[in-house]
Amino acid sequence: MSEQTRVNQTGSTSLRERKREATRDALESAALRLTVERGIDGATVDEICAAAGFSHRTFFNYFRSKEAAVLAGLTVSFDVPEAETFLAGGPTGDVYADLKWLVIDLVRASAERGEEWRDRLLLLVEHPDLMVARRDHQLELTRGLVEVIRLRLPGEDRAEVLAGIVMIALATAVRRWSEAGDDASFDRMLLESFDVVDDVARTVMVGGGAVPEPLA
Template sequence: MTDSALIDGGLRERKRAATRGAITAVARNLTAERGFNGYTVEEVCDLAEISRRTFFNYFPTKEDAILGHMADEVPAGIFDDFVAAGASSPSGQISERLFQDLIQLSLKLSEHLSGSEEETRQLIGVIKKEPQLILRIIGATEEREAEFARVLARREGVPPDHPVVTMAVTLLGSISRKTSMVYFSDGNTRPFRELLLENISAARQLFTQPYQEPVEGTR
């Protein structure tokens, strides 16, 4: 592929991302103002200055437009860098740097979060107004976690259902969600990075305590 083709492809994707972002911003604003059933797709299209066909090329439903596009929430190349960092470890073995690299990945993602903080707060406001969207968010979260499990498995050269992969996705997902709840709570003044590292340290302290497997039949 030529440099010109790469540039053109990158430009097209940036334009697509900008259009997706504009649609999502309009859908969230209208939902916050009028509720989910208080506006039509046509109104979203008018305000976003797109056609109805364009809307459905990007999002199958209004709910999807409100939630946004997963690819726009992750900086380009961040997972590629994460996978490349494990290249020196033998395939099929959990690399010794996995935990450290997962923390670095979480911090990079948190830096991106600070750049889209207003959009996140807006989404939280929409969810409070339309709590039925929580079920869609749960589904979207499960899709994101499944995708991350595939990325992690590819890096380590193990199946996506490997116990370490499963626990890494589950634990880091829980820590990130807990951190976000505190960060976006009323009155919080602490930065996301500080809260995230505090919670990771607390989890590490817990799981590095001495442990003996209970003997079967005893309490």
């Protein structure tokens, strides 16, 4: 294969990827806009497709449901420089402290998406009909955290516990943020939630107490 052929193929692949990303973004934005305007039950897949300018078939090439399209912008990617820093043992050398900073950095990056990110988060909190999608989102994020912990510390048997602690802090931050009003900073709420979780953990450790016997 000639060098020019490789360049042409690379350029073609990059163009396809950009088109796919543009299609996904258009469908996500249309789904979010119509859902904010009409509620989750008031926007149909057909209407989302019409607003975005794509077919019903194209929609389901990208999303398995209307709810998945609405919340897709909340998906967290671990393919970022901050994750590379974590995997390299940084920034502090303490795995739990570094995990907290990784999550905070990921949240900050997501929040930079602006009003769409805020609207999606509010929908996630306020609409009972999104409960299944919310659970799936939480499971996906938990699996990602567990995986990145195990990549840093192969064989780490506390990975699920550490990820669970982070998810508790995130859930607390989401609830407090949704209750605090328009001027609330999710970033600040998350930092405060980590402080609360850490305080509870220290209290439990200091308090001690008898450990129940395992069931027979």
